[in-house]
Amino acid sequence: MRNDSLLTNHSRRKLKFLEKGGGYYINVGASELIIGGHIKIKQGQEVSEITANGMVLTDGTHLPADEIVFATGYRSMKDTAKNIFGESVASKLKDVWGLDEEGELKSVWRRSGHPGFWFVAGNLALSRYYSRLLALQIKAIEEGLVGCDD
Numbered sequence: 001m002r003n004d005s006l007l008t009n010h011s012r013r014k015l016k017f018l019e020k021g022g023g024y025y026i027n028v029g030a031s032e033l034i035i036g037g038h039i040k041i042k043q044g045q046e047v048s049e050i051t052a053n054g055m056v057l058t059d060g061t062h063l064p065a066d067e068i069v070f071a072t073g074y075r076s077m078k079d080t081a082k083n084i085f086g087e088s089v090a091s092k093l094k095d096v097w098g099l100d101e102e103g104e105l106k107s108v109w110r111r112s113g114h115p116g117f118w119f120v121a122g123n124l125a126l127s128r129y130y131s132r133l134l135a136l137q138i139k140a141i142e143e144g145l146v147g148c149d150d
Contacts (some may be wrong), residue, residue, distance in 0.1 A: 028124050047084075077107075077119055089114055097121075109134050115148040
């Protein structure tokens with residue numbers, strides 16, 4: 001059991017992030033790219049279709065894109081997945097964020113409960129570290145070392 005009175009403010013923020021999946025934002029350069037117009041943002045419309053070279057919005061607008069990032073805000077990642085992929089996918093998903101009984105992150109950078117569906121999230125440091133572990137998990141499935149549903 002941790003003693004919160006011994007934690008620094010920085011440590012509390014890190015624990016808040018791991019336990020709740022949020023709490024702060026670190027700009028690693030994207031803010032300036034958005035301000036400068038190099039990264040375009042479209043909000044207020046729902047995506048009706050993902051195409052080979054972009055997406056179609058519910059108003060019929062086709063937006064060409066090299067990369068699509070769903071910045072879904074502070075709702076549950078599981079709820080967001082349900083809205084995008086439907087109940088048949090979401091019903092198989094485990095809870096996301098927080099710590100499990102072994103002190104590991106729930107469903108982030110690991111099996112989500114739905115075969116081939118992975119939640120990736122977090123800051124740059126988490127992404128650099130956990131993306132390697134996720135790649136090893138996917139490689140083990142592709143090589144037949146573990147089953148897709150294990």
